[in-house]
Amino acid sequence: MRLSMQRDKLEEVQQRGHGDDGNKRLRGQPCCFCFCCPSSVLSSTRLVASARRRPKPAAAVLSCALLCVVLLSVSMKMHVSTWMRFLAMIVFTHMSIQYVWQRVFADPWLGLADEEADEQSVALVLKRFRRKSVLKYVYGIYLVLAFSSFFFSQFLAATEPNPLVIFTYNLVGSTMIFLTVTVTLDLVYWTYSFCVHRKYVQDRDKTVVAQTRSIATAILYTVLSIASIVNGYSDASLVHVDIFLERLPPCLDGYKIGLLSDIHAGPLIGATAIQRQSELFMKESPDIVILGGDIADGPPRQVSGAVKPLVSTLTPRHGIYYVTGNHEYLHGATGVDWIEFWGKQEGVTVLQNNRTTIPPPQLLPASMANSYGSCNETFDLIGVPDLSADPNLDGATAALSSARESVLVAHQPLQALTAARKRIGLQLSGHTHAGQIFPLQFPVYAANRGLFAGLTSQEDMRVYISAGVTGWGPRTRLFSRNEQTIVRLKAGSGSGPSSGTGHLPKTSVTFGVALSALTFVSCFGMIVCPMLTNLTRRRNVKHKHKHNKRRTSP
Numbered sequence: 001m002r003l004s005m006q007r008d009k010l011e012e013v014q015q016r017g018h019g020d021d022g023n024k025r026l027r028g029q030p031c032c033f034c035f036c037c038p039s040s041v042l043s044s045t046r047l048v049a050s051a052r053r054r055p056k057p058a059a060a061v062l063s064c065a066l067l068c069v070v071l072l073s074v075s076m077k078m079h080v081s082t083w084m085r086f087l088a089m090i091v092f093t094h095m096s097i098q099y100v101w102q103r104v105f106a107d108p109w110l111g112l113a114d115e116e117a118d119e120q121s122v123a124l125v126l127k128r129f130r131r132k133s134v135l136k137y138v139y140g141i142y143l144v145l146a147f148s149s150f151f152f153s154q155f156l157a158a159t160e161p162n163p164l165v166i167f168t169y170n171l172v173g174s175t176m177i178f179l180t181v182t183v184t185l186d187l188v189y190w191t192y193s194f195c196v197h198r199k200y201v202q203d204r205d206k207t208v209v210a211q212t213r214s215i216a217t218a219i220l221y222t223v224l225s226i227a228s229i230v231n232g233y234s235d236a237s238l239v240h241v242d243i244f245l246e247r248l249p250p251c252l253d254g255y256k257i258g259l260l261s262d263i264h265a266g267p268l269i270g271a272t273a274i275q276r277q278s279e280l281f282m283k284e285s286p287d288i289v290i291l292g293g294d295i296a297d298g299p300p301r302q303v304s305g306a307v308k309p310l311v312s313t314l315t316p317r318h319g320i321y322y323v324t325g326n327h328e329y330l331h332g333a334t335g336v337d338w339i340e341f342w343g344k345q346e347g348v349t350v351l352q353n354n355r356t357t358i359p360p361p362q363l364l365p366a367s368m369a370n371s372y373g374s375c376n377e378t379f380d381l382i383g384v385p386d387l388s389a390d391p392n393l394d395g396a397t398a399a400l401s402s403a404r405e406s407v408l409v410a411h412q413p414l415q416a417l418t419a420a421r422k423r424i425g426l427q428l429s430g431h432t433h434a435g436q437i438f439p440l441q442f443p444v445y446a447a448n449r450g451l452f453a454g455l456t457s458q459e460d461m462r463v464y465i466s467a468g469v470t471g472w473g474p475r476t477r478l479f480s481r482n483e484q485t486i487v488r489l490k491a492g493s494g495s496g497p498s499s500g501t502g503h504l505p506k507t508s509v510t511f512g513v514a515l516s517a518l519t520f521v522s523c524f525g526m527i528v529c530p531m532l533t534n535l536t537r538r539r540n541v542k543h544k545h546k547h548n549k550r551r552t553s554p
Contacts, residue, residue: 351383
């Protein structure tokens with residue numbers, strides 16, 4: 001039908017005196033591109049056909065993006081070089097941007113219906129071009145503001161957060177929510193059309209359905225972004241955990257360890273907020289306070305003012321202890337500068353591949369008399385730097401007595417894989433943020449081999465992983481929460497391999513990981529099944545065409 005229409009239009013052009021130029025134009029070689037020319041009918045038709053040509057399937061784009069997530073998770077588990085992880089993240093980000101553009105903007109608002117492809121549709125093509133330009137500007141400005149947050153945070157981080165950094169950083173956090181909402185609504189639409197009422201959905205106007213889905217995406221994205229920001233800026237929940245240790249002296253039963261990890265002071269949390277969090281924390285009267293790494297994002301010369309309230313407000317009777325996290329070696333910091341800042345300038349005990357006695361022997365008679373009677377017993381507190389700083393656990397545990405109880409502070413939970421062989425009773429960690437933003441729970445869970453959040457165990461060693469005082473980068477949190485932890489040590493074996501009681505965040509963590517895994521598995525199903533169906537259908541059509549050609553050939 002289309003070929004006969006083109007032949008009729010070509011004959012009309014030739015009758016008007018354009019001769020061979022019409023043949024050139026039919027072969028895709030126009031002599032000119034002028035809409036006022038009578039022969040521009042073919043040109044306009046070709047322009048409309050070009051405008052209606054669909055890009056690569058969204059399923060293929062999203063499948064590449066999810067594959068990059070898997071590769072990223074595997075690379076983190078296998079400890080491959082940082083640049084490969086960075087490359088995978090770049091590819092994932094690019095694919096996600098293309099997918100959201102196509103599903104939220106291009107398909108609903110830039111498509112042309114079949115009945116519009118006529119001689120009068122040149123104006124519609126130009127209108128579509130103008131609309132596409134506006135949408136690209138809106139989407140482009142959104143992305144530029146979001147991803148410029150990393151640049152702004154390097155130069156504008158100070159004692160108090162900069163409003164521009166706050167806006168752009170939280171915008172980049174909401175991009176993950178944008179992608180998640182887009183994928184989820186696609187999954188719901190595919191499930192409904194495939195399983196519930198397939199014929200009805202296929203008969204509906206695809207443009208109307210796509211526009212409805214686009215509007216629903218915008219509404220749901222806005223609601224979830226606001227909810228995640230409100231959750232992320234709320235005061236940290238105070239989590240009380242009782243952990244049983246077999247070798248803990250009975251006279252130290254009830255000893256309180258305050259754990260503060262992943263504060264990330266500087267870009268989005270300043271001295272005022274840290275002062276308020278510290279005052280709330282000190283109401284629990286911990287015996288010692290442990291700063292478990294990732295305390296600041298930036299070098300001390302830039303953001304040291306933001307962490308000053310930690311030293312001035314936190315006054316535990318047995319001191320403050322500090323280990324480095326991975327962010328002490330990023331954002332222009334070297335790690336050494338933070339060790340010198342905390343150890344030399346602020347008088348904090350830095351645990352860097354070494355151990356100390358808790359309670360400190362010089363404070364034992366005076367400080368223990370009121371709470372613990374005449375107890376003169378102690379346990380060992382061990383600290384190692386982040387995995388990126390070559391921790392030496394063997395050196396820190398050299399000549400460690402197997403009869404004494406020991407507690408290890410290590411920023412990354414993966415360090416428990418080695419520590420479990422050292423007869424250490426408890427490891428305190430952070431780093432994971434409990435996934436922070438849905439659906440990152442599942443990749444983070446896989447990358448850390450199940451050492452994700454809350455109280456768990458590795459062989460005979462207890463492991464507690466804090467969700468962090470705040471989130472990293474953006475303050476957005478979805479299916480996770482800000483956390484301050486009070487660990488109360490209990491003498492005895494308890495009732496299980498992960499013996500502990502208290503406000504353990506197991507229910508919400510398990511739900512977040514399970515729902516995140518379901519989302520990823522469903523997305524793969526949504527992508528792979530239609531692609532396999534299309535491939536099978538094309539193969540059958542091709543085979544049938546070849547078979548018919550053989551039958552008709554002489």
